[in-house]
Amino acid sequence: MGTALSGLFGTIIALAIVLGLAWLVLRGLRQWQDRGFGRPADLPDHPMRFVRALPIGQRERLMLVEVKGELMLIGVSQGSISLLRNWGETAAPPPIGESAP
Known part of the structure; x- marks a missing residue:
């Protein structure tokens, strides 16, 4: 039982890390794309x-x-x-x- 819980806990931690990295990459790509269109990165909305x-x-x-x-x-x-x-x-x-x- 202990091994199953530790395996599940490890899977949840790995999933959280992957989702966090995906979020960071998507946010970075969005800022990079916005700069490419001549829009300052600190503006909240697209025109x-x-x-x-x-x-x-x-x-x-x-x-x-x-x-x-x-x-x-x-x-x-x-x-x-x-x-x-x-x-x-x-x-x-x-x-x-x-x-x-």
């Missing part, structure tokens, strides 16, 4: 944020992204990207299920 995607075909999808406070609906296909709607900084999109004016 561009992915909100939601809706597949409408095999390779086509609608994507909702926020860029510097503006919400945009874009259509993405294999060969192009098109801006379909821009809600600006102050206006919000209609709730799901309601139509736009």
Whole structure:
């Protein structure tokens, strides 16, 4: 019984170490990537944020992204990207299920 518990305890410790190292590596990669795009590492949020995607075909999808406070609906296909709607900084999109004016 003692060997089984020590083996389980060792496994838990090893898992905690691996998860901690993975977290540190991912955090470092994120900071490295942010510096590559010319963004200071101490800023908390990206100027561009992915909100939601809706597949409408095999390779086509609608994507909702926020860029510097503006919400945009874009259509993405294999060969192009098109801006379909821009809600600006102050206006919000209609709730799901309601139509736009």
